[in-house]
Structures are given as structure tokens and as C-alpha cells.
Amino acid sequence: MIIRKLLKDEVPPIDLLLLADPSEEMIMGYLQRGDCYVGEIDTEVVGVFVLLPTRPGTMEIVNVAVSKEYQGKGIGKKLIQDAIEKARIAGYNAIEIGTGNSSINQLALYQKCGFRIFAIDSDFFIRNYSEEIYEYGIQCRDMVRLKLDL
Numbered sequence: 001m002i003i004r005k006l007l008k009d010e011v012p013p014i015d016l017l018l019l020a021d022p023s024e025e026m027i028m029g030y031l032q033r034g035d036c037y038v039g040e041i042d043t044e045v046v047g048v049f050v051l052l053p054t055r056p057g058t059m060e061i062v063n064v065a066v067s068k069e070y071q072g073k074g075i076g077k078k079l080i081q082d083a084i085e086k087a088r089i090a091g092y093n094a095i096e097i098g099t100g101n102s103s104i105n106q107l108a109l110y111q112k113c114g115f116r117i118f119a120i121d122s123d124f125f126i127r128n129y130s131e132e133i134y135e136y137g138i139q140c141r142d143m144v145r146l147k148l149d150l
Helices: 014-020 024-033 075-089 104-112 124-128
Strands: 002-005 035-041 044-055 058-066 094-100 116-121 143-149
Touching: 002 075, 014 024, 014 044, 014 058, 024 044, 024 058, 035 075, 044 075, 058 075, 075 094, 075 104, 094 104, 104 143
Parallel strands: 058 094
Antiparallel strands: 002 035, 035 044, 044 058, 094 143, 116 143
16 A cells, blocks of 8 residues: 555545544545545555644644445554654654544554543534434544554
């Protein structure tokens, strides 16, 4: 897989980004402020992540997604490892990522990649999304914030 920065004139893979964030409005907002990277296999975009500087010394992965047919093949882990390396090379002290309390697989993946839970933003998804989100029969209410010191 090749991971590259999306070119300025390229259309972002909204269909993939929507797998990780159901709000196109939120996606368009952070795409304008961050850098979008795509993972390609034989020129097919199979994964995506968006990096956004948030505070001095801190970078955040604000979206990471893998197309459904490629999930479970280690691509998400490779994308996250690439994001970590990009933040490290750019001189950041920490990288953060957030996910829903109901995102069980994502929580496991991020911790396997070295991230540790440091905060919970209670009712984040209730406040910021107009429609209820459910995963595994669990309502997604809270943003679980994870961090990795670089």
C-alpha cells in the first residue's frame, strides 16, 4: 500500500470519510483545516486519514477509515502508524485521536497502536450530531479521547 497526501485539486474520498464520521458538515470543516492522506492499493483508494494540528505541540488524527472490503487486513493500523510517524517527523510532542464510546474495534486498535485514554468528552455526539448513532447496540454518546506521547 502507498500512503500519500491528497493533492489540492483532488476530490477527497468523502464516501470513506463518512465511514468514520457520519457528518459531512464536520468532515468538510476539518478537511479545510487539516491535511488528508490516502492509502492506495493498485491506484485504488482503500483508506484515508486526516491530520490536524490542534494545540502547540499536538497533532490530532480527526478521521481514519478503511473501505469495508479491506477492513480487517491491517490497513487501519498502517494508516495510524503512518500518521504517528508524520507527526513525529514534523516535531510534534503528542498525537491524539478521539472515538465514540461505542466504537469497540477502534478503541482496541488505537490502544494496540500505543494510544492511552486520557479524557472523555461526555455527550459529545449528542451535542454535535443531529441523529442518534448506534454501534453494536450501544448508543454513541461520549467521545473517548486517546493520546500518544511522541
